[in-house]
Amino acid sequence: MKRGNLYLILAIGVTLAIGGLLSWAAAQQEARLAYWERIYQAQAIENGAKLFEANCRACHGVRGEGVGELGPALNDASFFTTRLKEIAWPATLADYVESTIAQGRVTATRPLYAGDGRVVMAAWAQEYGGPLRPDEISDLAAFVLNWEATALGEAQLQELALPDLDREGNVSAGKDLFLSAGCAKCHTVAGLSEGATAPELTHIATVAGTRRPGYTAEDYLRESFLIPNAYVVEGYAPNQGCGGVLSESQLDDLIAFLMSLK
């Protein structure tokens, strides 16, 4: 075959192949764009979950169930159905979540979480002095909004009862902390410490669950650390507060220790 003809056949063949491939790809485009959009959303939710675990769970609960008066639940139906009406928010829930995370709250939006001039929720955006970048805030919002299906009862999550990992280690670390962090000066634990200015803790694991209606013992203890005067036992002076100087894991250790005082 003459070289010219070979070139001609090749050129026509390759051009047709390119044209065919582009037409085929054009027909796939809509599905392809949707595919990347889903991946993007999925990545945002995963990132948001990590950020929530690192920054939000101390006040809003590990699964967004809320912690006492610290932070409202984000995984219940009212958050998705009535919250915007309560506060007359004119835009979408996504806007509400993003702007709340970014700017924080000086006053609370519901009576239970009454603001008294203190900052109720800190601003989290770097723009307002917080630690989070804009993309992290929208990731967090994507994660929070993903509770909608379970909150509205449209989906059920599988529960997993976890074996009690490492409780002993935490209890002994908590015990050390109890003695070294100053708790022992005011609180009495029979056989361990003596103090008169604060309630006795010898059986606190049993007592804690009875103090405030609707509170589990652990919730009550955690709240007592973080908002010491949310509840003051009769006959004792309001507390100066000590939870603020503890790290999250120290707090876990101390609560584990107190929960062992049955």
Place this chain on the structure above:
Amino acid sequence: MSNAPDHSAKYTGWLAVADRVARALFAGLGVAELAAIWRGDPPAERPNPRYRVHVQSLLFHIRPRTYPAASLRFTHTFRLGFLTVLFFIIEVVTGMMLMVYYVPSPDAAYESIWRIMSAVPFGEYVRDIHRLAAEAMVVTCALHMVRVFWTGSYKQQRVFTWITGVLLLILTLGLAFSGYLLPWDQLAYWAVTIGTSIAGAVPAIGPQLTILLRGAPDIGLDGLLRFYLLHILLLPTLVLILLSVHYYRVARIHGISLPAWVEERRGLPRQVYEQAMRKIDFLPGLLAHEVIWTLVVLLILLVAAVFWYDAPLEHHANPLRTPLESQAPWFFLWVQGLLKLGDKVVWGVLVTSSILAFLFGVPYLDPGPRRMIRSRLAIVAVGALLIVAIFVLTYIGTPRYGLPWQPAVHIGQELLPEEGKGLLRAMPFEQLQVGYYEVGVTEAAALPPELGRAFAEYARLVREAEAQGQLPAVRASMTIQDHQVNLRRVTLRIQWLGEDGQRNTYEQVAYIHRDRSAQAESPLETR
């Protein structure tokens, strides 16, 4: 033009019109000439209109009218220079498409890349091709230099052309490197952080140089803008200027080099020599050859982008979180390898600048006129050694080499790497069965098949590390929890006895969404 004989006169009616239109469109080639080209006949007019095109058309005047046959042998040039320019043109075109959507700011860059992927039709493919052609350009550019070096085509008149070529290689690396940062993901951010930190090793001005590149001690808004402007403005402009000089010299001053055995024609039969030196016209054969190459390269790139290649895009850049495996771009891995060998100044700066000096110095180190390899064994040996060294150093530069890491971390990375799929993301979402599984307690066979395989691999890695004494008295578990709709939380927990008798715990947590598991492409399950 007015002096040219009026060949149109022999036509009348619509043929005359067609002839005039053809001459206007094809720089003087009339209907009869185009027909002759089509048939493969010799030129139909005198003077040869196929040469006249080279005078009258801007695009063709750049190209030589004829080439000696031997200089066009495929095994002599491998078309590497042509391919490098072709890739550069593809980069310019795809780059301009990407510029329409890209926003050079740390707050918006990453989002804008996702927008190109998820909201711009064909945007994903434009990005893939831009990335692929960029890496191909680095490869062909480097190979082109190896070819020129190997054939000794850097002597006499070609000395200055070689120098511009080395500069073009540096610019090509600069273009590839500056483009690396723009997606603003973890890969980009840390590769460029490492890359620019090499500049910090330069004595006396190192810190200033790093600041000049990064715009601040760390890469941020200023650094991104700097790299963006380098990438789209300064470096392409310099490439255009140097490429013009480079090609002007090839086309007008000395031509593509002849193979050394032709040029030095000792004992070559006259007939063979004349055959090697016979002139090949640019039009039409060579032009057709180049068009075919262009089409084939485009097809290959397109097939790769559509069926095989996805340009990487990791998580958003996070200056506070160094990835476990951060490495320089592959074409700079050899520099990272050098830095692992020892002192930054000696290995990083002295060695790299002597390699550069060697490249610039090649025509001066080997100044004689003889081009056959046997006449310049010394320099060819040094060059070959350098190529081997670059490959070895590239291997040393990878994280696999010389960076011991904790076995527990390593096991965690196998199952749940920071970026990419890993064992647990590679299975369908349903197989991530909720539960608590412990190595040595849970039977892998009792799990869904793919989870079972991943768990067995986990157990194997744990046992292997235990057997090697890296994780004494190890206790390892995997917990999968349902966290939200379509979202599961996976916790890997490895505990072992440390040297001080304390129990160490390594815990790695990852959230896996249904759409980022192996099922990503199937439609979303209804709630």
